[in-house]
Amino acid sequence: MGVAVILGALIGYTAGHILRKAQSKKTIDESSYVAYTLSLTFLTLGGIKLIGSDGILAVFVAGAFFSATSTEKERRDEKRVVEGSDRFFTIPIFTLLGLVLPWQEWGKLGLEGLMLALLILILHRTPILFSIKPLVPNLKNSLDVLFTGWFGPIGVAALYYVRLSMRQTGIEELWPVVSLVICMSVVLHGITATYFTKLYGKYNQDKSGNG
Numbered sequence: 225m226g227v228a229v230i231l232g233a234l235i236g237y238t239a240g241h242i243l244r245k246a247q248s249k250k251t252i253d254e255s256s257y258v259a260y261t262l263s264l265t266f267l268t269l270g271g272i273k274l275i276g277s278d279g280i281l282a283v284f285v286a287g288a289f290f291s292a293t294s295t296e297k298e299r300r301d302e303k304r305v306v307e308g309s310d311r312f313f314t315i316p317i318f319t320l321l322g323l324v325l326p327w328q329e330w331g332k333l334g335l336e337g338l339m340l341a342l343l344i345l346i347l348h349r350t351p352i353l354f355s356i357k358p359l360v361p362n363l364k365n366s367l368d369v370l371f372t373g374w375f376g377p378i379g380v381a382a383l384y385y386v387r388l389s390m391r392q393t394g395i396e397e398l399w400p401v402v403s404l405v406i407c408m409s410v411v412l413h414g415i416t417a418t419y420f421t422k423l424y425g426k427y428n429q430d431k432s433g434n435g
Contacts, residue, residue, distance in 0.1 A: 225277070225278055225281065227272075227275065227277045228272055228277040228278040228279070228281040228282040228285065229281065229282070229285050231268075231271075231272060231277070231282055232268060232272065232281065232282035232283065232284070232285030232286040232289070233285050233286070233288075233289045234289075235264070235267070235268050235271075235282070235286045235289075236264070236268075236285060236287060236288065236289030236290035236291075236292075237289040237290070237292070237293060239260075239264045239286070239290055240290040240291075240292070240293030241293055243260060243293075244293060261290075264286065264290065265283055265286075265287075268282050268283045268286045269282070269283050280381065280384060313380075314379070314380060317380055317383070318379075318410070321383065321403070321406070321407075325403060325407065326399060326400045326403060329399070329400035330400055330403075332400075333400060333401070333404065337400070337401065338404075338408075340401065340405075341401070341404045341408045342408065344378075344405050345374075345378070345405065345408060345412065346374075348378075349372075349373040349374075349376040350369065350370065350373030350374070351373075352373075353369045353372055353373045354369050354373075357369055367424070367427060371420065371424050374413075374416070374420070375413065375417070375420075377409050377410070377413045378405055378406050378409040379406060379409065379410070382402055382405070382406050383402075383406065386398050386399060386402040386403075
């Protein structure tokens with residue numbers, strides 16, 4: 225884990241400075257950002273996995289340090305790259321997930337399984353955010369915490385970790401539970417995203433107007 229963090233940080237920081245240098249010399253254009261960030265991702269993931277460390281963690285750390293070297297404009301450009309890449313890779317993954325959903329196993333979980341999945345979605349972030357609220361300036365009130373805590377979708381990373389856990393432990397019962405949580409996250413977060421965002425925005429506008 226330590227190796228993944230250290231190497232991920234070094235790779236991300238170095239890649240960020242190389243990109244800044246290339247931009248200053250005008251040897252790279254915006255259309256190349258996609259290839260550059262994808263190359264950074266696969267280089268980090270593949271390289272760290274080859275030495276037997278946690279590739280997913282290293283990619284996250286590399287991305288964080290890469291972003292730390294960016295200007296605000298560059299972060300907006302990178303955000304567009306991330307959104308495009310996310311759709312390109314995520315949609316096929318969720319299509320495949322839909323093909324292998326364990327419907328019969330879900331039936332065996334019954335109402336208890338649905339309640340478990342719902343409680344995981346509600347509680348997996350919100351209590352932690354309430355506990356660290358005094359340390360996070362952007363979490364100014366309870367509504368900020370509730371909004372941020374709710375919109376923590378469970379998706380592709382959970383698929384990776386459940387397969388890893390099953391391989392390491394041999395507990396096949398993990399798949400029906402985690403797949404149910406993922407699908408419930410997709411449905412509930414998808415349904416509530418627009419409505420809750422509008423309510424949250426309206427609340428902040430009203431608060432600003434009254435302030």
